[in-house]
Amino acid sequence: xxxxxxxxxxxxxxxxxxxxxxxxxxxxxxxxxxxxxxxxxxxxxxxxxxxxxxxxxxxxxxxxxxxxxxxxxxxxxxxxxxxxxxxxxxxxxxxxxxxxxxxxxxxxxxxxxxxxxxxxxxxxxxxxxxxxxxxxxxxxxxxxxxxxxxxxxxxxxxxxxxxxxxxxxxxxxxxxxxxxxxxxxxxxxxxxxxxxxxxxxxxxxxxxxxxxxxxxxxxxxxxxxxxxxxxxxxxxxxxxxxxxxxxxxxxxxxxxxxxxxxxxxxxxxxxxxxxxxxxxxxxxxxxxxxxxxxxxxxxxxxxxxxxxxxxxxxxxxxxxxxxxxxxxxxxxxxxxxxxxxxxxxxxxxxxxx
Numbered sequence: 429x430x431x432x433x434x435x436x437x438x439x440x441x442x443x444x445x446x447x448x449x450x451x452x453x454x455x456x457x458x459x460x461x462x463x464x465x466x467x468x469x470x471x472x473x474x475x476x477x478x479x480x481x482x483x484x485x486x487x488x489x490x491x492x493x494x495x496x497x498x499x500x501x502x503x504x505x506x507x508x509x510x511x512x513x514x515x516x517x518x519x520x521x522x523x524x525x526x527x528x529x530x531x532x533x534x535x536x537x538x539x540x541x542x543x544x545x546x547x548x549x550x551x552x553x554x555x556x557x558x559x560x561x562x563x564x565x566x567x568x569x570x571x572x573x574x575x576x577x578x579x580x581x582x583x584x585x586x587x588x589x590x591x592x593x594x595x596x597x598x599x600x601x602x603x604x605x606x607x608x609x610x611x612x613x614x615x616x617x618x619x620x621x622x623x624x625x626x627x628x629x630x631x632x633x634x635x636x637x638x639x640x641x642x643x644x645x646x647x648x649x650x651x652x653x654x655x656x657x658x659x660x661x662x663x664x665x666x667x668x669x670x671x672x673x674x675x676x677x678x679x680x681x682x683x684x685x686x687x688x689x690x691x692x693x694x695x696x697x698x699x700x701x702x703x704x705x706x707x708x709x710x711x712x713x714x715x716x717x718x719x720x721x722x723x724x725x726x727x728x729x730x731x732x733x734x735x736x737x738x739x740x741x742x743x744x745x746x747x748x749x750x751x752x753x754x755x756x757x758x759x760x761x762x763x764x765x766x767x768x769x770x771x772x773x774x775x776x777x778x779x780x781x
Contacts, residue, residue: 433548435467435479441753442468442476442494444534449489452533457526457540460484471550471647474743475504475666479543487525491538494751503666504537505529510591510665511541517586520574520662544661546650554698559656561703567656568705569713571649574659575680576717579638579673586639589670594637597671602627602731609738612745615761619768623734626775632674632724640676642667645683646698677714678728681707681780682736682767689770692762707780729780733771740764 438444450463461483469477469488478489490504508527515523527539549557549567559567583589606624641648643664650661684707685697694700705713707729715722740760747757774781 433469433471433550436470438466438468438478439754444478444489444491448533452528452530453526453540456528460487460525460540471552474739475664480540486543487540488522488543489538489540491534492536493746494535504539506591506668507665508539510588510668513587513591518578518581520659521665522661522663544650546653546660547656548650549646549656549698551695551698554701559701559703561701563656564698564701564703565705567646567651568699568703568710570651570657570659571644571646572705572710572713573717574649574662575641575644575676576714578641578644578662579676579718581639583637583639583670588639591639591668592670594671597637597669598631598675601671601675601735605731605735605738609734609741612738612742614741614745614748615764617765617768619765619772620734620737623730623768623771623775627727627731627734630727632672632727633721635672635674635720637670638673638676640667640669640671640673641665642669642676642679644676644680673718674720674722674725674728675731677711677722678725678730678732679735680732681710681725681729682732684710690766692759692766693770696763711780725780726774726778730771730774733767733774737764737767737771740767 444466446463446466449466453460453463460480463480463482465481467479467481469479474493475490476493478491480487480489490507492504505527508524511521511524514521522541522544525540525542527537528534529537531537581588609620641662643666644662648662648664649659650663652658652660683697683699685693685700686706687700689700698704711722711725714720740763743757744760744764746752747754747760
């Protein structure tokens, strides 16, 4: 089976106990067959992802990063629950296989899911693919349309409503991410304080609640092989919840990099390549497809920048503490400063830019 991303030998600092894992899977998921090899997906800045090659095929294992606050933003049980609730209601997900909350097996909770065969458009491989602008146009349109489809899911019929409390969601998110920032702060950035003050003073109008992915971008979707108009899977559900859907759109816009954005930003997404929709075109397409009022989109965009900055800050703080030696994490201070400055710039102009 072809995996969406190339794999590497497991990093020594992130190795799994193969004996313990083999014993566990034989008892809890015997249909997976015998474990033959473990490799690692090198991409991603949050949870660790491994490819398990077995006698029946390839599977994916997800676990929190070493040294992370497992009870915070790395809830494996929640990811597994989301995938389970979506079964039968939304077909663009990998099938969940097994969840383990016994930390004696691998030192942290983890889950295993099927490995989808397809393509992921990551910054590291996008240029090599040399996709035509017309193809990227279709891919970016498919990305937006699928986000609208997620937001149309019936949260009550699916049981997804149990994942969150929509009332007061925006206010809790603003307060919560401000707190997370200061818990992980390493540098004094005035731009972050400027954004905080503005967000607290300009709450948006209420939106009808919907199911949110909360980290929706090219990196987290799998396209059908040789067909960039059809998404076959959405990955990384660790932050999924129920709330204001424009918070989801804002996070996507914050990661929607354009050609004029910095070199740091262009390392995070492939949307700057010719043919992709612009941020303004994303807004227009989402509004047309969803029928939602986007007059407060500046708030959601700036909050998306702030939240993404905090996520980078949390990872960077773990690197500074020595919990990981991955050199990519040490470079995140540039992303943090860049995103914060972009948020302040948008506020100064009063529009998404």
